[in-house]
Amino acid sequence: MTEPSASPSRGDSPGALLRQARQQQGVELDTLAAAIKVRPEKLAALESDRYDQLPDMAFTRALAKTLCRTLKIDAAPVLAGLPSSIDGERLEQVATGLNTPFRERAGRHETRDWGPLKRPLLWAVALLLLGAAAIVLMPAEWFRFGSGATSETPEAAATTGADPAASGVVETLITPSTPPAADTTAPAPAPATPASVPASTPAAAATPAVTADTTLVAAATSGLLVMRASAQSWVEVRNSANQVLLSRALQAGETVNLDGAPPLRATIGNAAATAVSFRGQALDLRSQARDNVARLELK
Structure with a gap:
């Protein structure tokens, strides 16, 4: 093979x-x-x-x-x-390399081209130009960043103030000064008629209620629904669109006027201490309250 x-x-x-x-x-x-x-x-x-x-x-x-x-x-x-x-x-290649002019080497050209960039003065001028360009091109909103917090407060206040007008609700707080005066002046006639003390006691007790009704009727002319609390009472009122017009606790002696599109639905947590007037007419809450909570639908 x-x-x-x-x-x-x-x-x-x-x-x-x-x-x-x-x-x-x-x-x-x-x-x-x-x-x-x-x-x-x-x-x-x-x-x-x-x-x-x-x-x-x-x-x-x-x-x-x-x-x-x-x-x-x-x-x-x-x-x-x-x-x-x-x-x-190899000798021929070495001779060719030795005869090559020094200026023709690529590395020297690169070093010569980058030489000006190694000068600190040129770098400083370049940085200044870049900073000036950045300031010129910076959006104007950036300069108002520091005053943004203070400028938002008036806008927020204006927006808050415009909401009641947009929803048709006007809330007015009235702090009457009449009840304290009535409390201090009511006992004054008692020493003048000591024999009639038992008879005048119911009249003295009825005086704050009459004064409260008078204040309520006077305030009713400025609102569709007027509510006055003689003691702390939680209330909530909604308009026909089920929007909340008022939802908070009324303090003693506080009166609130509300305007809104009827029918209005009101929930009163302390009916015994709250007087309500709708369209200028006082309402009897005791007949409609259950467990001292009254729920009203006002048309």
């Missing part, structure tokens, strides 16, 4: 030995180049003994060993025929 590749003659050059071995095995140059992942031009240069077209002799010897291993031939004759170095070409 014959060997797949015949031994080439020992007088041939390394490139010729590799080419003969490849051709005897029927392997194309491109196929062999793809198998060892080398460009076909480098294989052709090695087979033609054109070592000047290869990077260096270390690469050339490594490539020759790889080809011998792939083609399964003895690498000793091929490596023995390769030159140890290409002195002539």
Whole structure:
């Protein structure tokens, strides 16, 4: 049985030995180049003994060993025929490098171009220009950022004041000064008529109620619904659109006037201590209250 590749003659050059071995095995140059992942031009240069077209002799010897291993031939004759170095070409390249003018080096051009940017004065001027441009292009709203908190307060107050007008509700607080005067002056006639003390006691007790009704009737002319509390009383009033016109606790002696689209629905938590007038007419809460809580629908 014959060997797949015949031994080439020992007088041939390394490139010729590799080419003969490849051709005897029927392997194309491109196929062999793809198998060892080398460009076909480098294989052709090695087979033609054109070592000047290869990077260096270390690469050339490594490539020759790889080809011998792939083609399964003895690498000793091929490596023995390769030159140890290409002195002539290396000296020529060194001479060419020494004769190259110094100004043609790319690195010096880059250094010369970047030289002005290394000066501190130029950097300072550039930073000043950038800062001025940033101030000019900055939105005007940024300068009002510090006064935003103070400017929001009047706007919020204006918005709050406009809400009652938009919903048709006007709330007026009246703090009457008449009840304290009535309390201090009511006991004065008692010493003048000591014999009639038992008879005048109910009249003295009825005096604050009459005064409260008088105050309520006087305040009713300024609102559709008037509510006055003689003691703390929680109230809630809604209009026809179910919007809350009032929802809080009235303090003793406080009077509230409300305007809204009827029918109005009112819930009074302390009916005994609250007087209500609707359209100028006083309402009797005791007849409509349950557990001292009155729920009214006012049309």
